[in-house]
Amino acid sequence: MRPVYMINGFLEAGKSEFITFTLAQPYFKIKGKTLLILCEEGEVEYDKSLLESTRTEVEVIEDMEDFTPDNLNALDKKHKPERIVIEWNGMWNYKEMKLPWYWKLEQQITVINGATFPEYYNNMRSLLAEQIKKSEMIIVNRCDNVEDLASYKRNLKAVNPGAEVIFENKDGEINEIFEDDLPFDLNADVIELDDKGYGIFFIDSMDRPERYNGKTISYKAQVLKNKDFGEGFFVPGRMAMTCCAEDMAFLGYACRYDDSAFLKDGEWVNVVAKVSVEFRAEYGQEGPVLTAVSVEKTQAPKNPVISFN
Numbered sequence: 001m002r003p004v005y006m007i008n009g010f011l012e013a014g015k016s017e018f019i020t021f022t023l024a025q026p027y028f029k030i031k032g033k034t035l036l037i038l039c040e041e042g043e044v045e046y047d048k049s050l051l052e053s054t055r056t057e058v059e060v061i062e063d064m065e066d067f068t069p070d071n072l073n074a075l076d077k078k079h080k081p082e083r084i085v086i087e088w089n090g091m092w093n094y095k096e097m098k099l100p101w102y103w104k105l106e107q108q109i110t111v112i113n114g115a116t117f118p119e120y121y122n123n124m125r126s127l128l129a130e131q132i133k134k135s136e137m138i139i140v141n142r143c144d145n146v147e148d149l150a151s152y153k154r155n156l157k158a159v160n161p162g163a164e165v166i167f168e169n170k171d172g173e174i175n176e177i178f179e180d181d182l183p184f185d186l187n188a189d190v191i192e193l194d195d196k197g198y199g200i201f202f203i204d205s206m207d208r209p210e211r212y213n214g215k216t217i218s219y220k221a222q223v224l225k226n227k228d229f230g231e232g233f234f235v236p237g238r239m240a241m242t243c244c245a246e247d248m249a250f251l252g253y254a255c256r257y258d259d260s261a262f263l264k265d266g267e268w269v270n271v272v273a274k275v276s277v278e279f280r281a282e283y284g285q286e287g288p289v290l291t292a293v294s295v296e297k298t299q300a301p302k303n304p305v306i307s308f309n
Helices: 015-023 048-053 069-079 117-123 125-132 149-159 195-207
Strands: 002-008 034-038 056-060 083-087 103-113 137-141 164-169 216-224 233-241 248-252 268-280 285-297 305-307
Touching: 002 015, 015 048, 015 083, 015 103, 034 069, 048 056, 056 069, 103 117, 117 125, 125 149, 137 149, 149 164, 195 216, 195 233, 195 248, 195 285, 195 305, 216 248, 233 268
Parallel strands: 002 083, 002 103, 034 056, 034 083, 103 137, 137 164, 233 305
Antiparallel strands: 216 233, 216 268, 233 248, 268 285
16 A cells, blocks of 8 residues: 555645655655655745655646546556655645545645635635545644634634644744643633643743633642742742653742741642732742632642653
């Protein structure tokens, strides 16, 4: 069976750039030939040296009526590739695509230009839906000036809930945590944070403190007494392993608590606290500050260290 990698997207979505990048990656290298079928020719031309070094043969099919199993079979006999990469024409109806019986669709990726996504979504929704319906991955690039990526993600997930959606700007992937991805209910009267939830809360609240302003949270924490925060404060947080056992950090925010003097460094407590956004010299900027509603001593958890892996 010949593995086929299908790259979908409308003209100028960035398909050629994505394929160029992928061909150059060590993980995508093979010993045999790659047959690259272009169903449209965009503004970006493929570098001849890259094609030669990756043993990639290029064929162009300009009309969908020529994209037939017989013609594809002829190209297979001509080049005898180990795999096939198809740069699909976004204006062709994906439902009408037919491959030779021995070509197996290994992976389907859709590339979307974030700047023009609303236009295509509103005016060519059926064609767009056919592209993304069976895609394992959806890459939305050129998102530098897009303010509401969450709505993009909701629209894409509505068509293909199982797809991995990646947003990129000129600096690379955008590692934004969307409200729909949070493992807790932001609208709850008291947001209950388990180990995973606390780690995500801490990272997200650093980037989006306004999201938690006025919210009440509850979690199990270890006490850190830090004189830098002054009297009436302590830091209820968790030790976290961010990538490996040698890479440990204590994650916590300043918390107002009138009886903080009676707490011991390192002991475990259940904390219910209200979040506000304030400037703290220790932060060097505005950030989350907690005000304790209740602090109750408790036993250490089975896994005192949380992990992001």
